[in-house]
Structures are given as C-alpha cells and as structure tokens.
Amino acid sequence: MPQLPTPGGDSGTWGNVLNEFLEVGHAADGLNAGLMVEIEKSTGYTLAASDAGKRHVCTVALTITVPAVGTLGDGFEVEIVNDSGGTVTINGPGATNISLADGHVASILEVNSKQRVVKGSSTVIS
Numbered sequence: 483m484p485q486l487p488t489p490g491g492d493s494g495t496w497g498n499v500l501n502e503f504l505e506v507g508h509a510a511d512g513l514n515a516g517l518m519v520e521i522e523k524s525t526g527y528t529l530a531a532s533d534a535g536k537r538h539v540c541t542v543a544l545t546i547t548v549p550a551v552g553t554l555g556d557g558f559e560v561e562i563v564n565d566s567g568g569t570v571t572i573n574g575p576g577a578t579n580i581s582l583a584d585g586h587v588a589s590i591l592e593v594n595s596k597q598r599v600v601k602g603s604s605t606v607i608s
Contacts, residue, residue: 518561529560529590537561541584543568548590550575551597558592563604572599 488499491567520537525528528547531554538546543566564582569576572580572588580599582588586603 488529495557524533528529530556531555531558531589533560534558535560537563539563540566545571545573548572548575548597551592551595554592555596556592556595558590560590562588 491596506542518535518537520539523538523544523546524541524542526545526547528549530549534554534557538560538567540563544602545564562570562572562582564586565586570582571585572590574597575579578590580601582601583603585606586601587604587606591598591600
C-alpha cells in the first residue's frame with residue numbers, strides 16, 4: 483500500500499516511497515490520474531467515448547465538437563474549462579452551438595440517449 487515517507491524511517495528509500503505514493507493520483511507527466519484527468523487543449527478537438535471522466539482545459543480559443551447522440555454512450559461526462567482569454571465554441575450535433583466565455587466551465591453529459599451541456603462562470607478562489 484503506497485504511503486508517504488516516514489521521517490527518519492525511510493532512510494535510503496525516501497524518494498522511491500514518495501514517488502510510489504504520488505503515482506497513485508498522478509501520471510508520469512504530473513497530470514491528475516484520479517477520477518477527473520486534466521488535459522490541456524490548444525487546438526480544436528472532437529470528443530470521443532474515451533474522453534469520459536476527463537477535464538479539457540482550453541488554453542486558446544478553439545472549437546470542441548460533440549459527435550452524434552449515441553457515439554459517446556449513456557453515462558458519458560466530460561468537463562470543458564475555458565482558460566483561453568477568448569471564446570471556446572462547443573459545436574453540438576446539428577446546428578446546436580454553445581459559446582463558452584473565458585473563465586466559464588461546461589459539463590457535457592449523455593444521459594438517456596440525450597446530450598446536454600451545463601455551463602456557467604467559475605470563480606477563482608486562489
């Protein structure tokens with residue numbers, strides 16, 4: 483079971499013990515590997531079923547495309563964070579588009595064979 487190093491008790495293995503502990507919640511590149519994996523996006527992107535449980539942080543104004551209903555699957559959920567200083571467009575199937583202003587966050591859900599976008603402004607607290 484991974485644990486934090488014990489002061490004075492992990493002499494010679496402190497770094498290995500700490501790395502094993504950190505690998506529980508982080509990938510080798512330092513990104514979260516828990517329930518919500520965070521990925522930076524700097525180019526347009528089309529969502530795939532494999533994106534479920536991911537948080538896409540948009541660092542430039544871009545378009546996120548949502549494929550046809552049923553492609554992502556019931557229970558799909560992804561989070562889009564606009565940290566670009568511009569506008570991120572969520573391009574839904576058909577003619578449905580959502581503009582996500584800088585600082586806004588959106589969750590894209592597929593439930594009961596329907597896709598929904600829940601969006602709103604976020605507040606930076608640190």
